[in-house]
Every structure is written in structure tokens, then in C-alpha cells.
Amino acid sequence: MRKLIGLVFLSSLFVTCRNPFPAETKVAQHNAEKSAAAPVKQTACTDKQPSTFMDIDVNGLYVREKEFSRKENVEKVFRANKLDKIQYTQFINDSKEYYDFTSIKPRQKYFTITKETDSTTQLQYLVFKISDYEYVIANCTDTSTVPFTSETSVRRGRRHAHITKTEFYHPIQIAYYEKDIDTVQIKFAAVINKSVVKTFRENNLDPKLIERLSASMENKLNINSLRKGDTLQFIYNQLSINGQFLDYGQVKAICVKTKKKQFYSVDYFLNDDSSYQYLDDKGNYLKTAFLKSPLQKGGRIASRYNLHRFHPVLQVEKAHLGTDFAAPTGSPIVATASGVVEAAQFTQNNGNYVKIRHDRTYETQYLHMCRFARGIRNGVRVRKGQVIGYVGMTGLATGPHVCYRFWKRGVQVDPLKEKLNVLKQIPNAHLNSYLAYFKNIKDKLNSISLIN
Numbered sequence: 343m344r345k346l347i348g349l350v351f352l353s354s355l356f357v358t359c360r361n362p363f364p365a366e367t368k369v370a371q372h373n374a375e376k377s378a379a380a381p382v383k384q385t386a387c388t389d390k391q392p393s394t395f396m397d398i399d400v401n402g403l404y405v406r407e408k409e410f411s412r413k414e415n416v417e418k419v420f421r422a423n424k425l426d427k428i429q430y431t432q433f434i435n436d437s438k439e440y441y442d443f444t445s446i447k448p449r450q451k452y453f454t455i456t457k458e459t460d461s462t463t464q465l466q467y468l469v470f471k472i473s474d475y476e477y478v479i480a481n482c483t484d485t486s487t488v489p490f491t492s493e494t495s496v497r498r499g500r501r502h503a504h505i506t507k508t509e510f511y512h513p514i515q516i517a518y519y520e521k522d523i524d525t526v527q528i529k530f531a532a533v534i535n536k537s538v539v540k541t542f543r544e545n546n547l548d549p550k551l552i553e554r555l556s557a558s559m560e561n562k563l564n565i566n567s568l569r570k571g572d573t574l575q576f577i578y579n580q581l582s583i584n585g586q587f588l589d590y591g592q593v594k595a596i597c598v599k600t601k602k603k604q605f606y607s608v609d610y611f612l613n614d615d616s617s618y619q620y621l622d623d624k625g626n627y628l629k630t631a632f633l634k635s636p637l638q639k640g641g642r643i644a645s646r647y648n649l650h651r652f653h654p655v656l657q658v659e660k661a662h663l664g665t666d667f668a669a670p671t672g673s674p675i676v677a678t679a680s681g682v683v684e685a686a687q688f689t690q691n692n693g694n695y696v697k698i699r700h701d702r703t704y705e706t707q708y709l710h711m712c713r714f715a716r717g718i719r720n721g722v723r724v725r726k727g728q729v730i731g732y733v734g735m736t737g738l739a740t741g742p743h744v745c746y747r748f749w750k751r752g753v754q755v756d757p758l759k760e761k762l763n764v765l766k767q768i769p770n771a772h773l774n775s776y777l778a779y780f781k782n783i784k785d786k787l788n789s790i791s792l793i794n
């Protein structure tokens with residue numbers, strides 16, 4: 343709940359002050375003199391409040407909600423708030439892993455947080471809303487000066503000369519803020535009448551969930567193919583913020599009963615494998631092979647795993663331990679198997695990259711992204727085929743591509759040559775505890791009242 347304080351506070355402000363949500367709110371116990379002289383509209387609220395906004399202490403500061411107009415962009419907002427070009431460049435670079443701020447959309451929201459006196463307005467923070475629950479905070483309160491060296495290439499006759507220039511500037515600290523997401527377990531069971539889509543519509547379930555259910559069975563059974571008289575039971579997590587639906591989360595268990603057979607898929611965490619797996623009623627893994635390409639729409643293999651490649655940027659022979667798939671900037675990159683994100687970060691050589699652990703044996707890595715997909719960061723679970731980022735050329739890259747790396751017990755191998763010895767069944771040592779868990783969840787599924 344800690345992270346929500348800021349928002350709770352703002353909403354409590356307009357309750358106590360009996361005001362509609364103010365476009366401009368001074369979060370302070372200001373004196374009458376100041377508020378009379380201040381050039382902005384304020385709410386005359388003098389109640390003592392915990393004054394944080396997105397974890398920022400805004401005591402004595404002004405918080406204003408704004409919106410990008412059609413003609414506005416982040417650069418213009420920076421200029422309007424007296425931030426310089428170097429600060430803008432630094433902000434764009436340092437915030438890349440969260441959002442591409444060079445392509446802001448009209449009506450996207452942002453907040454300015456300022457310190458104000460009668461005659462001066464000093465920007466302290468810029469807060470950009472990047473999704474319903476994510477924000478990027480630019481902290482402009484750092485007064486230290488650091489050098490920034492830029493290099494420009496100038497033509498001198500036939501040659502190009504590099505001129506480096508060092509300027510000093512106030513660095514901007516970047517922080518990522520996420521509102522708390524509530525997870526609620528939802529249970530549903532129905533006998534299909536006309537079609538699955540119709541059953542879902544009649545019960546206010548988004549047909550998008552059908553795809554998720556099929557994915558949780560590793561697509562071994564297409565939920566859409568169920569016919570009249572078949573039974574569908576499932577338990578899934580629903581994600582919400584402040585009671586508002588956000589998305590469907592993990593499918594915990596599903597059972598499909600047709601005339602011929604019963605089919606189960608149960609989400610289970612394997613401790614010593616540090617992985618989640620979908621298992622059937624007998625403890626068999628449902629998982630199948632990895633996707634062949636990390637690109638959603640396919641692409642061209644530009645360079646294969648090669649221990650003796652001549653590196654195009656470094657101009658030396660250097661082993662290429664990945665497989666490069668070329669595609670235009672912005673093309674979606676997907677997880678080639680389900681797993682847990684163990685890195686989503688920027689490094690000099692890899693650029694923005696994501697690394698996923700699938701089980702104790704396998705990890706995959708995706709390099710040079712222009713940006714990550716919403717919600718992709720350390721510790722998050724991803725489904726096979728889920729978009730995790732977008733093709734770019736950050737880091738050491740000559741053109742837009744994704745360098746796909748495949749790790750087997752900590753060593754990089756060629757995914758195109760690797761014979762995947764994917765386990766078929768849960769290790770014997772865990773079978774009994776799984777079967778006990780399965781019985782429990784099966785009882786839960788059967789206790790859901792059936793919609794006919």
C-alpha cells in the first residue's frame with residue numbers, strides 16, 4: 343500500500359476540501375499571504391496531510407497535472423521548464439529502458455512539481471505517466487555539476503575531424519514508479535452451449551482470456567474448439583488497481599471435459615528448478631519446445647552462432663554467441679518459452695536486453711531492444727509468445743536486429759543446433775507433493791458452481 347499513499351492523499355484532498363479534482367494543487371499548509379500572491383489557482387486546504395506523491399515528498403510544493411498537446415513533445419516541455427538540451431539528451435538516454443520518450447502521444451499525462459515563491463518558480467520534478475499504473479520520474483533537484491562530453495564530426499577538406507566539447511550540467515535522476523496491483527483469484531465453470539466466445543460474452547468475460555487459457559495448456563488444446571455439452575472449469579488471477587480491472591494474470595488451473603476425455607493443466611512452482619510449469623493430472627509437463635524465432639512476425643536470420651566471426655563494429659575476430667534476427671525497429675520480440683525475467687536492463691554492449699530463466703537448465707536472452715514491453719522487469723513471469731520488447735539497435739549494433747542468445751547451464755549454445763532434452767515429467771522426488779496439490783486444486787475446480 344505504501345506506493346499508493348500519494349494518490350490516496352490527492353483524492354482525500356478533494357474530499358476534505360469539497361473541491362473537484364484541482365488541476366493545480368498546492369500540497370502544503372500555506373499561509374494566507376502566500377496563497378493570495380501566488381499566480382496559480384489553489385485549493386484552500388489547511389488540513390495536515392501526509393504529503394507524498396508517487397513517493398516524492400511534496401510538502402510545500404505545487405503538483406500540477408498536465409497533458410501533452412498535439413504540438414508538444416518532451417523536448418518542448420523540458421525547454422518550457424528551463425531544462426537544457428544536455429539534460430534532455432541525458433533524460434532520453436537514461437529513461438530508454440522504461441519508455442521511448444521521443445515518441446510521446448497527444449493527451450498523454452504528465453505532472454510538474456514545483457517550488458514557488460512570489461517571484462520564482464523552480465521545477466523540482468517532472469512525472470510522466472506511461473501506462474495506467476506506471477510512471478517515470480525525472481528528479482531535477484540535483485544541484486551538482488557533472489561534465490558532458492559531446493563529439494561532433496566536421497568536414498575539413500577530404501577528411502572528417504572529430505571535435506569534442508565538454509560542458510557542465512545538472513544531472514537528472516530517473517526513477518520508475520508503479521502503483522500497487524491487486525490480484526484477485528476468480529473462479530469460473532460452465533457447460534458450453536453454443537460456443538466458448540458466446541459463453542464468455544454472456545458472463546462478461548473478455549474473449550482475450552480464451553487465448554490465455556489455451557496458452558496455459560501450451561496450446562495442446564484450443565479452447566475455442568470446445569463444443570456444446572463440453573465443460574470448462576478454471577481458476578485465474580485478475581489484476582486490478584484501485585478496484586479497476588487492469589488485465590488477466592496467471593491461469594492457476596484449468597479443466598476441460600469433453601465426451602471422450604478430461605484434460606487438466608495446473609500451474610505449479612518447482613522449488614529446486616526455480617520454475618513454474620504447467621502440469622497435467624499425472625504430473626506430466628505440458629511444455630513443448632522453444633519457439634524457433636524470437637520475432638513475433640518472423641524475420642531474417644542475419645548472422646548465426648559462430649565462434650570465429652569478424653565483428654562489424656569492433657573490426658576484430660570475435661565469437662558471436664548469438665543468432666541475429668534482422669527486422670525493422672519497433673518489431674515485437676517475444677519470449678520463446680515461458681519463464682521468469684531475471685534481467686531487463688541496459689548495458690553498454692547489449693543495449694536494452696531481457697534475460698529469461700525457463701528452468702534450471704535453460705535461459706534465453708534478447709539484445710539491442712529499443713525498449714521493453716509494458717511491465718517487463720526483474721521477477722516478472724512471462725508466457726511463451728508474450729511480447730517482451732521491441733527491436734532496436736541499442737548497445738553495440740550496426741542496424742536494427744535482435745541478438746538472441748540461448749543458455750544451457752550457464753553456457754551459450756547454438757539454439758539452431760541444440761537438441762532440447764526437455765523433461766517429460768516432474769522429478770520423482772516431487773511427484774507426491776504435486777499430486778497432493780493437484781487433488782486440492784481439483785476439488786476447488788469441482789466446487790465452482792456450474793453455469794449451464
Ligand SMILES: [Zn+2]
Pocket residue numbers: 662664665666744745746
Ligand atoms: Zn548478435
